[in-house]
Amino acid sequence: MKIRKETGKELALDFLYDIVGGGIFAIGTHCFVSPSNIAPGGASGIAIMFNYLFNLPIGTMIFVVNVPLMILAYKYIGKGFTLRTLKSVVVSSLMLDVVVAPFFPQYVGDELLGSLFGGVITGAGLAIVFMRDSTTGGSDIAGRLIQVRWPHIPIGQAMLFFDVTVLLVSILVFGSIESGLYGLICMFVCSKVIDGIIYGMDKGTMAVIVSDKTREIAEKVMEEMERGVTLLKGVGAYSGEDKEVALCAVARSQFHRLKTIAYEVDPRAFIIVSEAGEILGEGFKDIKKD
Structure with a gap:
């Protein structure tokens, strides 16, 4: 229901x-x-x-x-x-x-x-x-x-x-x-x-999300957007605390939704965005052998 x-x-x-x-x-x-x-x-x-x-x-x-x-x-x-x-x-x-x-x-x-x-x-x-x-x-x-x-x-x-x-x-x-x-x-x-x-060009957008609620953000992105998320191990240089960093690639038309999800879960999330020249793999461009 x-x-x-x-x-x-x-x-x-x-x-x-x-x-x-x-x-x-x-x-x-x-x-x-x-x-x-x-x-x-x-x-x-x-x-x-x-x-x-x-x-x-x-x-x-x-x-x-x-x-x-x-x-x-x-x-x-x-x-x-x-x-x-x-x-x-x-x-x-x-x-x-x-x-x-x-x-x-x-x-x-x-x-x-x-x-x-x-x-x-x-x-x-x-x-x-x-x-x-x-x-x-x-x-x-x-x-x-x-x-x-x-x-x-x-x-x-x-x-x-x-x-x-x-x-x-x-x-x-x-x-x-x-x-x-x-x-x-x-x-x-x-x-x-x-x-x-x-924000974003036709080539795609790559976002790196640093948050204390990285796993919650990743789960919501995978559930609502059907996009894969990779969790990377990190250490805060100032605090010395272990952290998980989320890495996610999306199409330009999806970036707004990704940003919204991240800030809905954690308003203090830190997001680094960069243009992806080409995204290959499931959900994007197929990798085909010549």
Whole structure:
């Protein structure tokens, strides 16, 4: 009974984050990015081009573009990731077409301001979705699928390749090099906002946690996040006391949750965070022999 309650609570939080994050993302896309004729990569960029050419709803097109990607993700990446992504994509698409587009005005002024504000707002919305270990599809799925086919390509580079391709196509669709340049600015600002809110890059994050309650933190991380934790033996240089240090590697979208768990268990925990260039092993990139 307790497990069911916890599951229901987590699912409710997932939807809450999706609604808030999807709503913010929808505002940035509808109010600033789309009217500036900017297609800053990903499924949303493709959807904006369809809207420009055929006047099709952006939210609906984001969903349509993601459908084939999610089918491939279900087959090659996994059921859990695909279902979480599907949930977030549906919510954000509905927020765009049903809540934001009919009622929110569009900014039709300077394109540079549109790209800057669009990048900030969409980045904030995406960061909120990432906090619950989910994504809005598009580049995230495409990047992971590219890496399945070519494992030697880092996922960050795979995502960049997909986004740049969309950006180059947008120059032809909008008939303006400036649209591509503004789209590049929007992409850059968006990525910086995401990093600033949740910390971490696509390559992964490694955290070293020093606490008097290290085992409790490790148990909660393994139970709630399904991530492995390694306990290292240590000695406090000042106190001379034996300590256990937790070492844990997580994806960028999981770091916020890891930090929250650590401070829920021990508000005085000491956490050292560093970027991991590549994470190999169970739960991350498979180690394949050439």
